[in-house]
Amino acid sequence: MGSPEVVDLIRVLLILILAYLAYIDLRTFRLPDFITLPLIFTGLCFNSLPGLQFVSLQESIFGSLLGYLLLWLLNRLYRYIKKQDGIGMGDAKLLAALSAWLGWASLPSTLLIASITGIIGGIVWLRFNQKNHETPFPFGPFLIFAGIIELLWPQFLQNLLLSNLT
Template identity: 60%
Template sequence: MLALLYLAYIDWRTFRLPNAITFPLIFLGIAFNAASDLRLTSPSSACVGACLGYASIWVLNTGYRLLKNRNGIGMGDAKLLAALGAWLGWGTLPSILLIASTTGIVGGIIWLQWRGHQLQQAFPFGPFLAIAGIIELLWPQLIPTWILPKLI
């Protein structure tokens, strides 16, 4: 979780997600889920999650590049989503993308207000992927311990 917060900070400040952090996160996620009794998902789901995480962003960016002749999202974001898929499994990717996109829209509106409505300016998506990954990681613990007791 600290690595995600650090990556969010780096991306927010520099618009970069360093390979020196994202690549090890991918491999550590697969290795953790393959070797640990505390695994978060099955090893096969981790491998598929890493591949689908990267591929989904790559496909989106390729489509955008075909339409606009420029990149729409960085491949650092693809590697971060691959890392999240490696740690949490392929089944979490749709909800991670939904949460990241929703929070990214809100963040984008705030960013536009803060930066003076410059629509062509780059916007970091990594922090929102990191937030979504943290939410997805903590959500199973939040429901039974914090939310359900207050509803009952």
């Protein structure tokens, strides 16, 4: 099995794991550490393998740290203002895992896609469950959706936006 086949197999396995995580988050509002933490570690390990990596190891490490730190800081700011958590740390670990696999350059588009679909999905979720705007809903599936888009079509959003400018 050559490199392209191995990389495609890794993509399929990663998508299956992410789909399972989305299912867990939708059912339990939790992203378990026993899945997210190994996902970070395996992303870093995969990107340290020459010839198979999605991004360089440096981009992977920086992305993982930055991905976690962004959501951690956002939650700290929300907690300071509202005196309660606004986002779960499972989501921060998930973003760290996605960034460990896809690198730091994927963070802006991953967060933008997840935020837009999260707003739309959140409105639908709240209406469907007849809840008010203060009711929590799982954000992990939207991060996962955005991560899968970045995994399958890297830099999709940038290409889409830049093609419309010319």
